[in-house]
Amino acid sequence: MLSLHHYLILSGILFSIGALGVLIRRNAIVIFMCIELMLNAVNLTFIAFSRYLGNIDGQIFVFFVMTVAAAEAAVGLALMIAFYKNRGSIDVEDINLMKL
């Protein structure tokens, strides 16, 4: 029988992969995508719990997480474009100063 544990373990694995990506990649956009991956892993947890506890709040929360992710995508990508225009790169190793 499929249990909550299956979903949680899957979610944990996806989260760890996302974290790995954040830690080892240099390209800011890829890092950004990995963060989305981590968020998704969390979403999965929420929905799984919601389903097994019969509580709809978790799904509502996922909804909000998605909104935040959308906002984040918009602002984050705008930042990256702005940065790329200044530096000609979006390598995180180039982002080491507080000012331009």
Next chain:
Amino acid sequence: MPEILFFSLVAGVAIISSILVVAMRNPINCALSLIMSFFCMATLYVMLDAPFMAATQVIVYAGAIMVLIVFVIMLLNMRTETSKNYVHGVLVGCIVAVLTLFVISGFLTKSPLTGATGSMTPELITKVGHTELIGRAMFSQFLLPFEITSILLLVAIVGSVILAKRKL
């Protein structure tokens, strides 16, 4: 059993595509893998009796956000990364990731995994409809957060316009 088999299939695709997101050199490939992963998620949501969330997942994540990301990648005209610019600290990163996984699994085994239970059974969902349930909750109990979310989005829009426009 077929459920488990199907779950295993979907989970496997999700994990593999996630690994590809981390491993691919070309950002476009990463993005495509991520879309794949998102679709797997949506599948899992359906399995969890949350069809509305699955739809949202596809529309918002796989659709809007990923289109945005791909568009930016195209805009910035990024190419395949050379090995020098590709990754760094793989070993440490892996150790941290494994440890993370270890901690999560430890948490799963130790925690009773309980919480506030509710009255949303699969029967209710089939009877009333998932979308309606979500809608009722969203526009009654969570109305204020919902409205605040809209403000957040507004701020994000303004912010991104300013950020992207300033140097144009």
Next chain:
Amino acid sequence: MFDNVWLIPLFPLLGFLINGLFGKKIKNEAVIGGIGTLAIFGSFLVSCGILMEMISRTPENRVFEKVLFPWIHCGNFKADMAFLLDPLSVVMIMVVTGVGSLIHLYSIGYMHGEEGFYRFFSYLNLFCMSMLLLVLGSNMLVMFIGWEGVGLCSYLLIGYYFHKKSAGDAAKKAFVMNRVGDFGFLVGLFTLYWWLGDNANVWTINFMEIKKAAHLLPYGGVVTVATLCFFVGATGKSAQIPLFTWLPDAMEGPTPVSALIHAATMVTAGVYMIGRMSFVFIKSPDTMMVIAVVGAATAIFAATIGTAQNDIKRVLAYSTVSQLGFMFLAMGTGAFAAGIFHLMTHAFFKACLFLGSGSVIHAMHYALHHAHSHDDAQDMRNMGGLRKSMPITFITFLVSTIAIAGIPGFSGFFSKDEILWQAFSNPYHGNLNIVLWGIGAIAACFTAFYMFRLVFMTFYGDCRINAKAKGHLHESPLVITIPLMVLGFLAAVGGYIGLPKLIGELFGGIPNYFELWLEPVFEQAQEYGHHYAASGAPHNAALEWGLMGGSVVIALVGITIAFTMYIKNRDLPGKFTSTFPALHRAVYNKWYIDELYDFLFVNPCKSLGNFLWKGFDVLVVDGIVNGVAAVVKGGSGAFRYTATGYVHNYAFVMAAGTVAILGYYIFR
């Protein structure tokens, strides 16, 4: 009339303010000079009124104090802005306002056409106000305002030609040396105030109150300390050894300034101060001796330097120093009235001499200017034979010279002779008296010599001036000669109010009016003096006649030498110089005192300051501060490498940290 005493300093103050604030706009020299002169002349009229009233009062009622407003009141310390009128201060205000008025008048002519004419008059008025505060102050602090105020004005006026570096240097030197004296004055004031308050519970700096409490003071001891400090103040202001070197340099100022400040009034402030506090000074025999010795030493020392100077004003400056030495000699021998008397007569003849020299310089300057010559207008070697072209100047100058040389019948004779007699016969210094008298007599001889040398070199002989300039020499205008004539007249007859008793007796017992006038002021001091000295001088008429004759002979000897050297046998000075070259060089260079002071004080101070700044402040004090900072910076540098600024480093640490913390809580 006494109540209006505040008008006396007020008029010059008004003059100062009007000329100082609006002088630049007025522009008209006659108006500016008129305001300045009228201001001081107004004071003179008020002073005359006060003098009249004081004469009409009985001697006991001649002391009057006028409190204007409370100045510094703090705890048990009280200093009011208050004026004191007594016979002594009246003599002083008469001299200051009288001579001051004449010099103001003179200045209108002398300073004609100078840049900053209004500035000059406003300073001059300010000086008069300060000087009047000094002499009128009823407590030491008001006196001190004047004391420093005249120093300030002296600074301003010496530095009048501020574009000349020498003028600026001289002004600064004068002020700083005066400051050294002021330091002494302050410490003396503190000592006296503290001792009287602490031991006798009389917390006061008011002269009259101190006078009342003076019997509480001990003989010697703390009084010696206090009075010596005051005397340091006096040496600074009155240019005595060791603080005299500023006065000759002060001749950089315009000539009327030299006449007013550096001859007639300011420099006598020290003498006045000792007279004002005679009842304190006399209580310390040691201080009295120091004053007498310093006075005598200065008298002879400055006189020697005066013999070798060629600048007409410098000769007069050294002469002033020397004459001030005489006054201090008088003060030190307890002859306060004689000292003040000499102060007054000296004010007449020395002011006249300075103004006369100013007249000469004025004429020389004019002549040389028109001849386009760059010869020094003040160098006596460029003069000679001026008596024909400048008769009035010559006559008044000669009269004053005779007065200063001590020829009987002129004012200087009476005052100087009195001092020498007192030096010889005073009861205070025992065997030292004969030395004091001897030095005084020799100094008098030198005085006669260098003054007549001055007259002979300037007014007699051939005219050595640039031939082209000769025709331009002419007598100065009336505005200059009138003050000369008045002062010359006073220099001649001013002595008759203080006729020595001996001579007075010859003419039917005419008393020494001047001494009589001042008697109530110095009575108490004399009384204290008799405590430790034999009462009353040994009065030997024959001896006094003898000494009087002696001093006349001495003066005549000096004149004769001058006559021989500069009229009859002109080669003598040259011969003398070549015979004793070292001596001449030393005298000509003022015994190298300036160089000595530079070596002893100025240069060490400068190098110490430089060392403290660059060696100590920057290296040691700041070095420690910066060293500590460097150590901290070095230490923190080690930690700095953890903050690379790379996002992934922070992400690593954050992730690892989160994992570690969560792991700890889950697996513990």
Next chain:
Amino acid sequence: MDYILSLITFIPLAGVLLLLVMPRNNALLRGVALAVSLITFIASISLICEFKSIADYQFVENIPWIAAGSFRMNYHVGIDGISLWLVILTTFIMPIAILSTWTAVEEKVKEYMICLLLLQVGMLGAFISLDLFLFYIFWELMLIPMYFIIGIWGGKNRIYAAVKFFIYTMVGSLLMLVAIMYLYFKAGAGDFDISRFYGLGLDPGTQTWLFLAFALAFAIKVPMFPFHTWLPDAHTEAPTAGSVILAAVLLKMGTYGFVRFAMPLFPDATARFTPLIATLSVIGIVYASLVAMMQEDVKKLVAYSSVAHLGFVMIGLFALNQQGIAGGMLQMINHGISTGALFLIVGFIYERRHTRLISDFGGLSKQMPIFATIFMIVTFSSVGLPGTNGFVGEFLVLLGGFESKLRLWTILASSGVILSAVYMLWMFQRVMFGELSNPKNQVLKDLNGREIAIMTPLIIMIFVMGIYPKPFIDKMTPSIEKLIVQSKQKQVASVVLPPMNMAIQEMPAGHPALPTGHPVEAK
């Protein structure tokens, strides 16, 4: 009128808020800042009128502010004769400071004016605080705007100077904070009202350490001899207004701290350290004078002269008698006026020539007669010529010192009178006298209307305080008497009546039992 003190203190803060929302129109910003400071000054005049010559604190406001159980901090303000004149000095100097950099500061005018007004809030607050904690807050508040003023609008080496100033002061004040805490716990639960700490009767050992902590904080601020090196740097680098405020008010914080806190709080330690402090002051006077004499930079010279002048103030304060302290207080105000004026003067020529080296000048008298006159008056005020303010203070300080046990020190200090004349006049001579040889100096313009308007009130004060100092002294006399009693009471008790000492020492033990023993003053 009950809240007049708060009003005066926080008008500048209101000005800050107003400036924050205003558009970046430099002329308007300057005008508003000036108007705010002028209003503050006018409001502060009412203090003088209403002030009664008594020893008590006046215009007291005591409002509970932070309360955490027994731990209380009150907004407790009030002034006495000692702080009255310092408050007035602050409000008086402020418009002048704002006017002084009217044209010199062109960049970030808004931030600059905000810093200045914020600084004023800090300074006024520190002078009126009667609560140790409140005092500390204001004390630190002053630091920040000054740091920015030096660091942003300063000269070439401004960062170094600003950091040095900040860290130096910070080190001292942190020690003071520790001492405040210790004192508080020593006194037991309650508020931080200073009057509660005055009669604490600490044992001499404790007093020594606490005094040292307080004294270090204040000595750095004064600054006293070995801690003075931040001052020349800060002064030379700061813009004119910064230098003026630094000299006129900020340095007074140190001396004020001694009078208000260090001395009455720790009488035994004060007696014990008087010779040390007097020695440091005398060294400071002579040393700073000698160093000042050799300076090549006019502003540095004036900065070192500040060190010397503050040495006089310290001597006067530690003479612990009416004349000494009154002289010290007067000298604080005098120094604020004269040295403030000197910095303004340096600012004037710096604005014209962009150099401060003495050797670059000479003969300016001819070209700038009004400037020369004003400069001379200020110079002589600084030298302490009778008739100017400098004399009254200096004289009373020396008189007081001479009456106390510090006689020898005073005589040595008096030599500073000579040295000050030497360095000031030498500088004056080199700048103003001599030939006008440098062609750049031949085109200098004399002071304009604004500059004359700045200097006029200072010149007037120089003479008013010199000729009629009576109102100043009279208002502070009762407070000084009280201070002397406070700072001497324990010395008497421990010398004359040893058993009494024991009784007083027992008091603190009983103190915590009476937490409400200090009723909030009804107002």
